[in-house]
Amino acid sequence: MRRSTGGLAVERRFKDVADMLQDYIPSLKMASDDSASDSSSQPLSRERVKLLSSNTNSSSASPDRDPSFKCFSVSDLKKKVMAGLCKNCEKEGQWRYLVLGQACCHLGLMEDAMALLQTGKRLATAAFRRESICWSDDSFSLSNFHLSDDIISSANAPATPPRILTESETVTHLLSHIKLLLRRRTAAIAALDAGLYSEAIRHFTKIVDGRRGAPQGFLAECYMQRASAYRSAGRIAEAIADCNRTLALEPSCIQALDTRASLLETIRCLPDCLHDLEHLKLLYNAILRDRKLAGPTWKRHNVRYREIPGKLCVLTTKIQQLKQRVASGETGNVDYYALIGLRRGCSRSELERAHLLLCLRHKPDKATIFIDRCELADDRDVDSIRDKAKMSALLLYRLLQKGYSSVMTTIMEEEAAEKQRKKLLLHLEQLSSSGMQLQVTQTQESFIESSLPPLVVPILVIGIIIIVSTIISSIIIVCIRRHRKLKQQRRRSKGCFAETLRWLGICCRRLGLTAQLQLSMRH
Structure with missing residues (x-):
């Protein structure tokens, strides 16, 4: 479903407000000195509308402060906003704080939005209190309010709350x-820093899967941080999926491209890793060409402009190394066990369970549901965002299917080898129990030609030799005992030894040694 023209106009209005009043956004004011030395800052427009007071005396922040650092004090923001903006608030009105706060909230600058909205709400309350002190009791009657002719004519209609109350309620709900x-993001980041990855994933999931939508920029940050938690927990498929969602919302997110390339390199999926690194290289070159980071000045980045040349050199070297690895033939050695999250030597049931869960989570048809809970803030069409998200999810799904087929083939080969091994051992036990040395040579050849490991064949051959020697020795012992018995019965009989040899010939004939016995009888 496409966004309406009114929705696009509202989005452009919020961006225009943020562009015009970017000097008065608290987080940007705290890093004003650093942004002045950084060439990524955009030149200010001469025709910028000065909606807020320009005579600010707030102290600038430290020049070493990172503009992408988000864990700053809200109280400091309030002080800076009050110091810079509330001097002429009675003349200019408090609605400017609410407009800028709503714009910051819609654009994902949640800390700035909270500081501005709280300041505007407090100033509005203070102004109303000062005005109401001077009123008499009769001033609160309906006749003293500045009402239009339409409202006076409809006095008998059901009463509606004043506009200031409706706006105050809106601000209150938005602030809550x-x-x-x-609060949820702070708890998730604290759990991530403490190594409680499951807890961090749970908090981030509450944010991105909440009933009420969230701004596009804020959701992109949460998906990126949840991808880091998934990566630390060893769940590579989920981490790649969150990187895909981040890139669908923010196509120029450097951190998402870098993280996804690192994950693909971890599982040795080198072609896809090279694709992401080449895309990242194009972004770096575009930043150096434009001499500024992508997007407006108020947009938060996890990298500084001065760091781009060094990162580009490292990235170029890494791309060359990966191309050499691809040329040497490492493209088909993907670690599908790590992708699926299984140990080597896992059973068939473990593989099927893991594959079922991954298919339910990363099915391409469900890959665009997260867009419905996102308040988009750019001019891109919703259909293009859905197509990008669905395409990246389809690539991940195909990679998971290849992994399932590869691991299942390995498991089937191991099961076939184990079945053959058990069959040969059972056949060997049958030979030893019957006491017959039938087809010993053929059995040895079958052991050599079988697909057993190289150490199993010598062990089985030695076992066969021991069993055969045991059978022969037992036959000889029986013959000797028989000979002694006949010798006791017929001590002086000359045919005792001949009969013993004849009985021995019968036994040897059963073992297939008749020819050798006849030669011995002739001699």
């Missing part, structure tokens, strides 16, 4: 939602 999102 912002605080809830920030």
